[in-house]
Amino acid sequence: MRKPGVSIVGWWWLGLLLLGLASPTFAASPPTGDTELRGLLRKFGKLEEPPELEAEWRFKRLGLEDPYRVIVQAALERPEPAHAIAKLRERYALNAAAARALLIGQLVAFPPGEPFATLTSEQVRRALDSYVEAAREAPGSLAVLTAILTLSQSYQLPAAEYEARFLETLNAAPAPIESALQLSRMGGGSGGWNVSLAALAVSRQPETLPRALEALGLDESGGAATLFYFAAFQALRARQDGDFPTALAERLLRNLLQQQQPSLAVELARQLPPTAREGLLAGRWTLQSSRSVYSTGLGEHEEVVPLEDLRPGLAAALLLGGASQAAAEWFAQAPVPSSPQERRHECGPEVHHALLAFLLKPEPRGDPFTVLVADARCSRVLMYPWNVLLAQALQSRYPEKVRSHLSYAVEDERREAGSVPLRAHLAFLDSARATFEAAGKVRLARLESTLAALPKQAGDSTPAAEPDPVAARIRELLAAPPASPFTEHPLTEAPKPKAAPRWRPIQSGVQPPRGFHPVRAERSGERVLLLALSHRLDPAGEVSGGGYWLLESQDGGKSWGSLLYTGLRQYRPYELAKKSSLPMLDGDTLRLEASVRELEEKSITFPPIRLQMKREKKNLFLQARLSELQKDSDADGLPDLVEERFLTDPKAADTDGDGLSDGEDPLPHVPAVQRGAESPQARLLTAFLATLKGGEDVPQGLEVGLPDEDGPRNPLRLPKGTTPESRYDATFLEMDRGGLRGVQLSSRTLVLTSGELTKAQERFGRFFGLSVELLFNAAGDQALITWDEHWRGGGYLARMQDGQWVFEPFAQWIT
Known part of the structure; x- marks a missing residue:
């Protein structure tokens, strides 16, 4: 989770976004005849190399080959439907009808040549229909059931409908429980289906718990897996027959800390046998790695990552509960984390170590600045209980920084948590879910009380505000009607220009000053006029080119003696034409061909890739006198249009009254003080x-x-x-x-x-x-x-x- 107000867009994410926007919507109806199927299969022959498949690793974990790869290979051999169907029959022991339905579903869900096409919900439903038809013809087929669970863009269907269709196919299998246990081996991600299927098996047949644990494995993380492991641990401990499930307890302990359940983690740690607790304290882990599912432009992928030291997390959980002596014992055994570059993981451990070091080893009159810096260097928001501990460390000196952390945490906690698939069918998880929900209410209450207890006023890190003599004047300027010398006219009413001088368009070769982007240029002899966009007074970021300026050169564009702000801003509401038969200057009159293309500012996002216009109007021109653009009422060297944009007084040469005119004052809103008296x-x-x-x-x-x-x-x-x-x-x-x-x-x-x-x-x-x-x-x-x-x-x-x-x-x- 990123810090509030900070947005870092990775290149992989941007690539996926661009790809998704550029990919066409696949609008064809599902292929049914051999002619249509043949046409689609022939498209594979144009591929330079087989596509990377987003769900292939899931099929591999089940001992299967991805059906899409089977289809691609068959099409490259012979692009005939009968050949592809024969290959599917051979590979998955299907009858002809089931193989044909599976082929159709795959070609709809992954259009040949454009596997990242954006499908409509109807097209996703048609692919699902084909898979369900294949399952009817081949009940219990692991390949078909997996295809349903890995259906591309299944999120476009209502969850209840998607789950019901899958349960229909699962329940029709000769041995639904066996199929569920097999499918739970397919790995994490995909909405937690592997965990749901393991829980479904145990909900229907409790005696399958050991097999479900073996199928799921002990390297899953995430909320759904934590629920399952918690329920499994409770069930195994309740039986009191057999050895203590040490490996399961360690996995559950790690997951509880990761899922912001510190009190449950402490309770579990106290149930560990002494030898197991001593082993954890010494850093001897039963588990060595964990599987992590991550997304790229090619879909979900699985990665095995080393496990991090859990001792700082337990120290934090104990400290939150008031057991500072026990917390210090666990923290003392934890090594100082290596740099993020060496570990190739996120920066959280450095922040955790700095925070625990400050709270558990407080020096006389200790300065929490070191904790503040460690937190700032890390782009991740601290999760519970770390955010509450951060508040304890920083609240006396940096309460506003803590307030932003906790406000975000409270807002995030109040959002409704997503549920795992088949929630209504998983009785095995009911008790664990109730325990987690109760702990979640306690977590929210603790966050809210910590936030409410923060000092109302900023600490001594923020200087006291001084009187502001300019505030009232700025309010008046903001309330005044906007000033513009331009009038709007239909292009058909544009007058014919005078005979001289004659202006000719310049298509290229104009070099404006730094910070200006050419829009349109014209030349008459050595005199050059350039209409340009700049962020100089209108820092619009990525949203637009900024404001329009008129630049003039008397030496053919080698130098620019005049930079004149027009007061016009791109998409507010005009966009000025890049090409026009209407000369820009006629005597002292400036005429600019334009269109209304008013930006709908509610559509602004970052990156601003979905900008929309709220109104458009073409074939216009804007007209103004140059003298009006140059008007400087108070003779301070700033035209009135610039002063309006600066929010300085166009009728008073010195807005802040410090003796420096607005044209010279680098801080025209802040009265100057004698040098040496600054804070x-x-x-x-x-x-x-x-x-x-x-x-x-x-x-x-x-x-x-x-x-x-x-x-x-x-x-x-x-x-x-x-x-x-x-x-x-x-x-x-x-x-x-x-x-x-x-x-x-x-x-x-x-x-x-x-x-x-x-x-x-x-x-x-x-x-x-x-x-x-x-x-x-x-x-x-x-x-x-x-x-x-x-x-x-x-x-x-x-x-x-x-x-x-x-x-x-x-x-x-x-x-």
Whole structure:
């Protein structure tokens, strides 16, 4: 689970997403005749190599070959339905009707040549119908039953319908219990069917528990497996005949800790025989590895991973229950974890070790900053009970950080947990499920009480707010009617331009300043006009190209003497034409061909690959006087349109009243203070923003916007290059201004509170300000810095060395 507000999109996930969007919907009706089947089988002959099969490893665990591979191999030999049917009959001992139905189901579920096609629910149902027909012809066929359980995109069917159809085929088998036990060997994932089938067998015949445990194995994790292992342990202990199930107890202990059941884990640990408990304390595990199911663009795959040390988890569970001395005993035996790079696993053990070390070995006046840093370096949210222990460590100094952790945990806990398949049919799990649900209520109550007990006010890591003399003026500017010199007209009403000068379109070769992306250019002699998009005043992230600017050159495009902001923003609501027979400039009049393509901002996601428009209108042009775009009412060097975007006063040259005009002031919303009077936070922020402005560690994102009007309607237009590097020419900083008095910056920074930023987004359209969180250690010579632009961000550790702040980046993310 990722930390709230942090979204890291792995390349495998992005690849799957792109593939899914690019794959066509398979709309054909299920093939029934030999001609249709032959046509589909012939498509396999065009494959350069056989496809990778997402469910193949499940069939292998049952001692079977994946039917799809059998079909592919048969088609490559001879693309005739009779040949493929004969191969299926031979491989799985099916009659002709069953083999034909299995063939049809496979070709519907995995269309030849496009195995990742998006199927409709009706097509998934048709594939299921074919499998059920095959099962009727061959009751108990393990290959057919497995095909049903691994049906591609079965999630598109109602769960009750899917389960009922499967139970229909299972109950029709000559020996349903035997079939269920066999199928439970197919491995985890797939919605927990292997666990459900083992539980189904035991629910109907309790004496099959040892065989069900043997079939399922002791290397499964996850909620469904934990329920089964818990029920099995209770049943075996109740019999009191035979040896203590040590291996099962160890697996259950690991799973209980993983499934946020620390109290049940402690209770189980106390039931262990002394020799077993001593073995765990010494790190002698009965189990050495576990199977993990993970997803890729090719489906689910199984991986065997080494087991982690369970002693820190038990120490945390004991500490949560108040047994600090026992917790210290378990923690003392746990080794210091190696680095995540060496272990090739996630970073949780480092955080756990730092947290336990702080709570179990407290030093006089200990500083929880080390715990804060360890947690920040890890991109994973701490689960229960670690999040409660984190609250105990950090709440006195960093309560707001703890609040964000616990709020997310409470929200997540209140969501209804998903159930395993066949829930209504698994009486064997009823007692275990009731125990887990009761423990879940206790867990939620503990999280809620811990959250409620946090201090209401921030600790000494956050400076006290100072009076804000600019807030009222910004409120007035946000409430004022939007100003635009442009008027909208039908393209048919565009006047004919004057005879001179004559403007000619320029198709290529124009090199704008850094941070501008050409839209359209025209030339008259050595004079060049360039319409360009930039994030300079409109940091729209990946959503659009930003705002429209008009650039002018008098030397054929070698240099640009005029950069004029139009106040127009892409998709708010206009998109300006890339090509037009209407010249941009006619005397002092600017005319821009445009279309209304207004972005539905509710459709914005990250990555923004499903952007939608809420209205469209073509064949328009926008008209304005250049003099209106250049108007500077207060003569401070900033045109009124720019001041409107800055939220500075276009009628007062010095908005914050500190003696610096808005055109010169790098912080026009924050009154300057005498140098040397700045706060430690201000000095750190000054150094950090200068470092961040360099952009060396700032991830560059793809612009993903709406499709071009004259291009294919592919929502994955990745076209305009990276986000402009000049975005810091005007940084919108989301912070309280009171703590910024004395910050010294060389580039313009516009500081807005969260409420003001929300209002500004309503006025100008969605854009993304930079928020920065600074958390100091007790000595004030180190700080944890988190920066966030809502679609990308990162973290730095700052240290004071020789009177200067130095910065170490430790995390970065991008949607």
